[in-house]
Every structure is written in C-alpha cells, then in structure tokens.
Amino acid sequence: MVSWREELSRREAAAGDQVAQLREQIAKLTEELTEAEQLLSRLTITRETMAEILTEADESTGSDGPDDPAENTNSEQSQMVSGSRSPVGLMLVPQREPGMDAAAVLPEDYCDILVVFAEAGHGLRAGQVAAEVGIATTDRSKVEGLRSKLKRLVARGWLDQEPSGVFTITNNAGVVGD
Template structure:
C-alpha cells in the first residue's frame, strides 16, 4: 500500500467516525424531541377537557370539527393497553405516525435496524407482542397497524396523543 492510499484510508476512517458521532448526536436530539412531544401531548390531554366547556364551537381544537367532539367520554373510553417503554414505545410511535399498515421489515427499517432476516424476525416478534398487549392490530398475517382507540392512552407512563 502506498503512502497516498494509506492517507486516503485514514481520512475515510476519520470521516466515518465523525459521521457516526453526528448520527449519535442526532439520535439523542430526536429522543429529547420525542420526550418533549409526549409531554406536550400529555398537557393537551389534560387541558383540553377543561377548555371544552368554555370554548365557542368555532374554536374547536385542532383535528376536530365544531360539531364533532374530539375526546371520547369516560363511558366510551377503550381500556388502556399495558404500558410500554423503550424500543416498544418507538415501534408504537412509528406505527401511529405512519397512518397505515406496515410489515415487520418496514418497521425494522424505520427503527434503523440492519436489513437482515434475524432483525426483521425480532421486529416481527415485537409487533406480535405489542398486538397481544393491545397496542397494535394484525389485519392479516404480517400486516400490522396501530389499534383503534390508542390516541390518548398512557404510553410508557406518559400519554402520547400522537401514538
């Protein structure tokens, strides 16, 4: 190997390490933003019922219409699924934000998992477990989506209306 080739390899390794550091920093920022979003959803969930009786119909909360209630009454509430945390919480957020059915491979990719069979199968097992816990629904073999009535439930100890 020539001196120029060794120098090039060293620069590539240094650039690779720099990008890894930037990626880790971005992941930390995303985690902090997800936590803040969850806190805001909790605040909205708590404050919205207090304001419903005091707001005029044309000031309906975002996502609702003046004639349609945006929150179910306690009698209509669906029982909350068991709390989840960590990677399970990330999966629920991914599924909820996608707004569509997804396969295990798509979820694994969204989590940043390598595209290898073992990681996809691990994700599939996670999806099935979340289905059993009440967070997801399996429409047909291998096709999952967020379960009906999940918005507003406690997710890992914090309500997350986006999930």
C-alpha cells in the first residue's frame, strides 16, 4: 500500500507538470496571437494605403465615383485611362468596340500579342504565342501569365478562344499591321 505522503508527492508532481504544460501552451498561443495581430495590422495599413491610391487616381482622372474605394471596383474598372498605364483599380484592356485602334487603347504587351496573331493568320495556343513574344516555353508560370492575358483579351472581345484551347484574332480587331 502507498503511503499518503507518496500519493501527495505524486499528485503534486502531476499538477506541477500540468502547470508547466499549460504555461508552454500559453506562451505558444501568445506568440501566435502576436503574429496574427501583426498580420492584421499590416493588412489594415495596406487597405488604407490602397484607399489613398485609389482616391488620388480618382482625383487625377476627374472621376466622380463613390467615396468608398470598395464601391469603386465596378465603375472604375470599366473605364480606360487613354494614353497612359492604368493606376491601380482601372482596366488596362477595354472592351473592344468596332473601329477601335488597338495601338491607341491597349498596353504595349497586349498590342504585341495581337500583332503575333495578325502575322500568323491562324489560331495559336498559348505556348506558341509565348515563343513568338520571347517567353521561354519551359517557364510554365510565365506561359500561364500569358494565357491569363489571352483570356482577358477574349473576355474583352479582342480574341476568340476555341474549346480546344486555340486562340484566334477577332475579325476587325484593329491591330496595327493588319
């Protein structure tokens, strides 16, 4: 039979171990909480900075959009700033309309893509376009980035995409060199 002193010592040791484990958990959770608070702070600062940038972009383009940058997304993104690179929140690739000149409204890299299609005269896959514009076809991330640009051109009416993944130039797309 175990004496009461031995049992008390055993229980004290077990309680001491539990206290030590709980203190370790508290320290770990405190560290995690600090990291999460820092992340939240950085994100809040980023949101405030982006709101300032969008407000300045509104003022420089003369937009009378809503004061809340979160409400600016649809109206601002559907506008094109002619003759300049887009500030954050504005659309770089406008919806194609009949008679639009690609060179006048599209950024240079998008114009280069359309020239490749105009010169080819037939449909191309993203990897083929990448090779023509000087992107290494072995760099999958850059080819996928180009594919995103091609899909953006499709969404805005500058290119067509076949179900097989072949892209073709839309008739009368206003490409320089047509």
